Amino acid sequence: MKTRTTITTAATALALALPGAGLAETTLKVSHFLPSVHGIHQDFIVPWTEAVTECTGGEVQFDISPAGTQLGNVARQQEQVMAGVVDIAHGLHGIPRGRFPRSSLIDMPFLTDDAGAATHALWSLLPETLAEEYEGLKVLALHAHNGGxxxxxxxxxxxxxxxxxxxxxxxxxxxxxxxxxxxxxxxxxxxxxxxxxxxxxxxxxxxxxxxxxxxxxxxxxxxxxxxxxxxxVSFFFVMNERSYAALSPEAQSCIDENSGDNLVPKFADWWDKWDxxxxxxxxxxxxxxxxxxxxxxxxxxxxxxxxxxxxxxxxxxxxxxxxxxxxxxxxxxxxxxxxxxx
Incomplete structure (x- = not known):
């Protein structure tokens, strides 16, 4: 028994010396409403999760539910992430009606036909003008598509x-x-x-x-x-605040580094590619x-x-x-x- 304890203790010490070791692995649920062939899934959601997982040294993993899955209903993205059914969601501001009346003003005709311009407007106005629509949520990105x-x-x-x-x-x-x-x-x-x-x-x-x-x-x-x-038309990419708060400071930093100002500018070029x-x-x-x-x-x-x-x-x-x-x-x-x- 003594020998076994010594070996176990030594192994534990070695594991704790390795980068990222000793941290409990967390799997976050991500949902969105588009098929897995769409650029939102392939160029945005999947690479984003992979970047965060790499940044955390494997501490944070992700389970993605796109369209066609139980959690992939466009009308339920906001309520799912608010309730903590999922930790992160990507959805449309206009569905269901009335959830984001301020942000949805960007959908008004003749404002712009450019994804980059609409995305810039939304993100710029978030802190002081739109923030109250996202109480209980950490906003990772707001964006819009090219002219319809x-x-x-x-x-x-x-x-x-x-x-x-x-x-x-x-x-x-x-x-x-x-x-x-x-x-x-x-x-x-x-x-x-x-x-x-x-x-x-x-x-x-x-x-x-x-x-x-x-x-x-x-x-x-x-x-x-x-x-x-x-x-x-505009979209949200948000995280449940409780899910974010439960992460380690290092994992929170990885989420932050791959979101916000480092993520939002990518949508203009992405949408040209997706169109x-x-x-x-x-x-x-x-x-x-x-x-x-x-x-x-x-x-x-x-x-x-x-x-x-x-x-x-x-x-x-x-x-x-x-x-x-x-x-x-x-x-x-x-x-x-x-x-x-x-």
Missing amino acids: LVHTQGTKVETMEDLEGLRIRTPSPAISSMLEYLGAVPQGLPPGEVYENLQRDVIDGTVFPWDPVASFGLNEVLDYHLEAGVYT APGREGAVEAGHEITTLSDEERARWRETLAPMMEAYLAEVEAAGVENAREIYEMMQEKIAEYEAANG
């Missing part, structure tokens, strides 16, 4: 008149209002259900940037694409791709002016008294980004 398109099946869209009566999938309250004012009938659907509903003729089209067209295989059920670039396969696939499939004309864009702006006023009033009535001020600050931050980046 109108993708349709069977009906070519070039004007407002072409949209009249079309059932179009919508990602957020602001885009729903935009579609209504343009004459379409917005249909609230998770991204993963668009293919089936197009295939079954339940909807006539969808608004998306190019990237989900590839990752959800939508070029198989679409015919036309209008590069409108009149809106963007490319969707457009290339449409060209290869022989689809017709058109661009919203300057004249039609001016008509859309005029038509949507009352919608934007009404939407701001609605957000104010819901309790965000400074909604117009936030909207103006977003405009300023976008202009700031665009001036600095040509």
